[in-house]
Amino acid sequence: MTDRVLIEGSEAMARAAVAAGCRFFTGYPMTPFTELLEHMASLLPEVDGVCMNAESELEAVGMAWGAATTGHLAATGSTGQGLSLMQESLSEITNARLPLVVFNMARGQGDYFQATRGGGHGDYRHIVLAPMDIPEAVELTRLAFELASQWRTPVMVLGDYYLAHTYQAVSVPSIGGADPELPDWALNGSSGGSGAAKIISPLGGGVEGEEGFDLGAHYAACAAHIQEMSAGVDPLVDIGFCEDAELVVAAYGSVGKFVRYACLRLRDDGHRVGYVRPITLWPFPSEAVRDAIAGAAKVAVYEQNMGQMVEDVRLATLGAVPVEFIGGPSWDHSGFGIGPDINVPDISECILRAMQ
Amino acid sequence: MSSDHIFISTDLPPEEPASLVDDFTPSLITQANHHLCPGCGEPIAIRAAVEAVEELELAQRTITVFGIGCYTAFAHNLDVEVVQALHGRAPSVATGIKRMLPNGFVMTIQGDGDMVNEGLQEVLHAAARGENITCLLLNNGVFGETGGQMTTTTTLGQRTKTSIEGRDPHQHGHPILLSDLAATMDGAAYVARCAVNNAGNVARTKRYITKAYESQMAGAGFSLVEILTMCPTGWFVDTLEGPDYLQDTLAPVHNIGELKTP
Amino acid sequence: MSYGERELMLTGIGGQGVQLAAQVIAQGATAEGKEVLVFGSYGGMMRGGNSDSTVVISDQPIEAPPVLSTTWSAILMHHQFWAPLKERIRDNGLVLVNTSVFEDELVADRYQVVEVPATDVATDLGNPLLAAMVMSGVYGRKSGLVSLAGLAEGMRRSVPPYRSQLIEANEAALAAGWEMAA
Numbered sequence: 001m002t003d004r005v006l007i008e009g010s011e012a013m014a015r016a017a018v019a020a021g022c023r024f025f026t027g028y029p030m031t032p033f034t035e036l037l038e039h040m041a042s043l044l045p046e047v048d049g050v051c052m053n054a055e056s057e058l059e060a061v062g063m064a065w066g067a068a069t070t071g072h073l074a075a076t077g078s079t080g081q082g083l084s085l086m087q088e089s090l091s092e093i094t095n096a097r098l099p100l101v102v103f104n105m106a107r108g109q110g111d112y113f114q115a116t117r118g119g120g121h122g123d124y125r126h127i128v129l130a131p132m133d134i135p136e137a138v139e140l141t142r143l144a145f146e147l148a149s150q151w152r153t154p155v156m157v158l159g160d161y162y163l164a165h166t167y168q169a170v171s172v173p174s175i176g177g178a179d180p181e182l183p184d185w186a187l188n189g190s191s192g193g194s195g196a197a198k199i200i201s202p203l204g205g206g207v208e209g210e211e212g213f214d215l216g217a218h219y220a221a222c223a224a225h226i227q228e229m230s231a232g233v234d235p236l237v238d239i240g241f242c243e244d245a246e247l248v249v250a251a252y253g254s255v256g257k258f259v260r261y262a263c264l265r266l267r268d269d270g271h272r273v274g275y276v277r278p279i280t281l282w283p284f285p286s287e288a289v290r291d292a293i294a295g296a297a298k299v300a301v302y303e304q305n306m307g308q309m310v311e312d313v314r315l316a317t318l319g320a321v322p323v324e325f326i327g328g329p330s331w332d333h334s335g336f337g338i339g340p341d342i343n344v345p346d347i348s349e350c351i352l353r354a355m356q
Numbered sequence: 357m358s359s360d361h362i363f364i365s366t367d368l369p370p371e372e373p374a375s376l377v378d379d380f381t382p383s384l385i386t387q388a389n390h391h392l393c394p395g396c397g398e399p400i401a402i403r404a405a406v407e408a409v410e411e412l413e414l415a416q417r418t419i420t421v422f423g424i425g426c427y428t429a430f431a432h433n434l435d436v437e438v439v440q441a442l443h444g445r446a447p448s449v450a451t452g453i454k455r456m457l458p459n460g461f462v463m464t465i466q467g468d469g470d471m472v473n474e475g476l477q478e479v480l481h482a483a484a485r486g487e488n489i490t491c492l493l494l495n496n497g498v499f500g501e502t503g504g505q506m507t508t509t510t511t512l513g514q515r516t517k518t519s520i521e522g523r524d525p526h527q528h529g530h531p532i533l534l535s536d537l538a539a540t541m542d543g544a545a546y547v548a549r550c551a552v553n554n555a556g557n558v559a560r561t562k563r564y565i566t567k568a569y570e571s572q573m574a575g576a577g578f579s580l581v582e583i584l585t586m587c588p589t590g591w592f593v594d595t596l597e598g599p600d601y602l603q604d605t606l607a608p609v610h611n612i613g614e615l616k617t618p
Numbered sequence: 619m620s621y622g623e624r625e626l627m628l629t630g631i632g633g634q635g636v637q638l639a640a641q642v643i644a645q646g647a648t649a650e651g652k653e654v655l656v657f658g659s660y661g662g663m664m665r666g667g668n669s670d671s672t673v674v675i676s677d678q679p680i681e682a683p684p685v686l687s688t689t690w691s692a693i694l695m696h697h698q699f700w701a702p703l704k705e706r707i708r709d710n711g712l713v714l715v716n717t718s719v720f721e722d723e724l725v726a727d728r729y730q731v732v733e734v735p736a737t738d739v740a741t742d743l744g745n746p747l748l749a750a751m752v753m754s755g756v757y758g759r760k761s762g763l764v765s766l767a768g769l770a771e772g773m774r775r776s777v778p779p780y781r782s783q784l785i786e787a788n789e790a791a792l793a794a795g796w797e798m799a800a
C-alpha cells in the first residue's frame with residue numbers, strides 16, 4: 001500500500017492548488033471547469049480559505065482580483081465563453097502586476113490563441129502552462145502559483161475535459177501547510193494616513209499631476225516586464241526521438257499525450273518519427289523546438305483546431321524546414337472536444353501521411 | 357494715527373498669507389488641486405467620504421475601490437489605500453478584498469454609468485449577498501467623462517447628447533432607481549440617497565455616509581449611499597445653474613432620504 | 619506492443635455498476651502500488667443509457683492517453699452498447715462476459731472468453747446489482763493484476779458513504795467471483 005491515491009484530475013489540481021498556498025478561489029460553473037470549483041469549495045474551508053460561487057465569470061475574475069490585492073494567493077478559472085468574459089480583467093490584472101492563477105479548462109483546443117495571445121485588449125502577455133496528464137497537472141499547478149508570485153503576473157493553466165475527468169494514481173501533496181507569507185506590496189489598509197498610501201492600479205501608481213504618475217511610463221514598465229518574463233521564465237518542453245527523426249510532430253496538452261503515444265507506437269513499427277510537446281505555451285519554447293527539429297526534414301503540427309500553435313512553431317523554426325498542419329477542428333457532438341475525433345489510429349495515419 | 361485703527365498696507369504682501377483651498381482640504385486628500393470641472397459635485401461627495409473615514413478613525417484599515425468615471429482622478433489623490441477596478445466591476449473586487457480582510461473597511465466609489473449601466477449586476481449581487489462593503493454611487497444622470505450621454509439613471513425629459521430632445525420613455529426607456537432597487541434586497545442593511553447641491557444636503561450626505569460606514573463596521577451587511585452630484589459640463593448648463601438643475605431634474609425622480617436602515 | 623500496460627474496457631448499461639467495477643479494480647491496483655488511469659463515459663442518464671469505462675494498469679508511468687483504440691481485456695456486462703468494442707479487443711486478449719444477460723456472438727478463437735453468469739450469481743447472493751462485483755472478482759484473478767485483498771480495499775475506497783451498508787455484500791460478491799475464477 002502506498003500514499004498515492006487514485007484521484008480525478010479536477011480534484012488533483014484543486015489539492016495541488018491549496019497545497020501551493022491558494023487561499024481564495026472563485027468561479028462560475030461550466031463543463032469541464034465545474035468540478036474544480038466544487039473541489040475547491042470543499043477543500044478551502046479546511047485551511048480557512050475562501051471559495052465563492054460567483055454570480056458570473058465577470059464577477060469571479062473581479063473577486064479574484066480583489067483577493068489578490070491582499071497578497072493572498074488567489075485563483076479562478078472557467079471554460080471558453082467564461083474565459084472570454086474574463087479577458088478584460090485579465091489584461092488589467094496583468095498591468096496591475098498582480099499574481100493570479102487562472103485554470104482554463106478548455107473544450108478542445110480552439111482557445112490556444114485566446115490563452116497565449118493575451119486574449120484581451122492591450123499589449124500584454126501572461127504565462128501559460130499546458131499539462132498533458134494528471135501527474136503533470138499537479139506539478140504545473142504548483143509551478144503556476146510559484147511563477148505567479150515570483151513574477152507578479154497571472155499564470156494560466158490550460159487544461160481540458162480529459163484532464164478534468166480522467167482518474168489517475170498520483171501522489172498528491174498534503175494541504176495542511178502554513179499560509180504563505182504575505183508580500184510587502186499587499187494591501188491591508190494600514191498605509192492609510194501615512195502620506196504615502198499604497199495603490200494597486202492597472203494605470204500605475206503615484207499622485208495625479210505630480211511626479212511618479214505617468215501612464216506612458218507605467219505601460220513602458222509593463223512592456224519591459226513582459227519582455228523580462230519572456231526571456232526569464234524557463235521554457236518547458238517534452239521532446240522524444242528527435243535525434244534521428246525524419247518527421248517531428250508538435251502537439252500540446254492532452255492531445256499532445258495522444259500524439260506522443262502514437263509516436264511511441266510508430267517508432268516500435270520502425271518509423272523515424274519524433275515529437276516535441278511545448279509545456280510552456282507562453283513563453284513559447286522556441287529555442288528548444290528549433291533544436292529538436294534541427295535534423296528533421298519536416299515538422300507536422302497536430303492540434304484539435306484550424307491551426308493555431310502551428311503559427312508559433314513556424315515562428316520558432318523560421319523556415320528552416322517545412323511546417324505542415326495535420327490537425328483539424330473537433331467534430332465531437334458533445335462540444336467538449338473529446339470522443340471519436342481524437343484517437344491514436346487516426347492521429348497515426350495523419351502522421352504517416354505527413355511522412356510521405 | 358491712532359492705534360485704534362486697523363491699518364492694512366496694500367503695498368506689501370500680508371505677513372500671514374490669506375486662507376488657501378489647501379487649508380480646508382481633508383488630510384486624507386493628498387493635494388487640493390484637482391482638474392474636475394468647476395461646479396462638479398463629485399469632489400464634494402469624495403470629500404465627505406474621506407472626512408467620514410477620518411472621523412471614524414478608519415484611515416488605517418480602509419481600502420477604496422474605484423470604478424471608472426471622472427471621479428477616478430481621485431484614485432491617485434487619496435491618502436488611503438486604493439485599488440483601481442474596471443468600469444462597473446468595483447463591487448466584485450471589493451468583495452474579494454473584504455473576504456480576505458474581514459476586519460478591513462472596504463468601499464467602492466462609482467458613478468451611475470459605472471454602477472447602474474455597466475455593472476448593475478455586480479452591485480445587486482453584492483447587495484443580495486449581504487456583502488459587508490459600502491458602495492458609494494455618484495449619480496449625475498450622465499456619462500460625465502465621455503461627454504454627457506444618457507445613462508440608465510437619466511430622468512425622463514432630461515436632455516443629453518444621446519437623448520437630444522429629452523429622454524423619451526418610448527424610445528429610451530425609463531430610468532433605473534438604483535437605491536430603491538437595492539433596498540428591496542434582504543442582504544442590504546443600509547441604503548440612502550442624498551445630494552450635494554446645497555449646504556443642508558451636503559451635511560446630510562456626510563451623515564448618511566457615516567451611518568453606512570458604521571453599519572459596515574458593525575458587520576450589518578451591504579450598505580449603499582447614492583449621492584446626486586452636479587455635472588454642469590455634461591448637462592450643458594452654466595456652472596452656477598448646476599445645483600438648481602439637479603434639484604429640478606434628478607431630485608424629483610431619485611428621491612432623497614433613507615430607504616433602508618439596520 | 620503495450621509497454622507493459624494492461625488495458626481494460628468495460629461496457630454495459632447505466633445502473634449495472636460498470637463505473638463502480640472500473641473504480642474498484644483501479645482503486646485496488648492503486649492500493650497495490652500500480653500506476654493506474656481511468657476514463658469513463660456515460661450516456662447522460664444514470665440508468666438505462668450506455669456506460670463505458672477504460673482502465674489502464676502498469677508498473678511504469680502510463681504512456682496511454684485516456685481514450686484507447688485497442689485493449690488487452692474487456693468486461694462485457696451487457697450487449698446493447700458493445701458493438702464499438704468488438705474490434706478493439708486485441709488477439710489473445712481476455713474477455714469476461716456476463717452470460718446471464720449477454721446475447722451476442724463472441725469470436726472465441728481470437729481471444730480467451732471467460733463466461734461468468736454474474737447477474738445470476740449476484741441474484742443468488744441476494745442482489746442482482748452485485749453482478750459488477752462478481753465480475754471484478756473474476757477479473758482480478760484471471761488478469762493477475764489485482765489481489766482479492768486489493769479488490770476489497772479498492773471497493774471500500776470506491777463506495778460512497780451513503781452506500782456503506784453495502785460493503786459486506788460487495789466483499790462477499792468479490793470473493794465469490796474470485797472463487798469462480800479458480
Ligand SMILES: Cc1ncc(C[n+]2csc(CCOP(=O)(O)OP(=O)(O)O)c2C)c(N)n1
Pocket residue numbers: 398424425426427443466467468469470471474494496498499500501502507
Ligand atoms: C468597458 C468600458 N466601457 C466604456 C468605457 C468608457 N468610459 C469611461 S468613463 C465612462 C463613463 C463614466 O460614467 P459615470 O460612471 O457615470 O461617471 P461620471 O464620468 O459621470 O462621473 C465611460 C463610458 C470604459 N472605460 N470601459
Ligand code: SF4
Pocket residue numbers: 391392393395396397398426496500501586587588589590
Ligand atoms: S464632466 Fe461632469 S462629472 Fe465630469 S468633472 Fe465635469 S462636471 Fe464633473
Ligand SMILES: [Mg+2]
Pocket residue numbers: 425467468469494495496497498499500507
Ligand atoms: Mg455619471
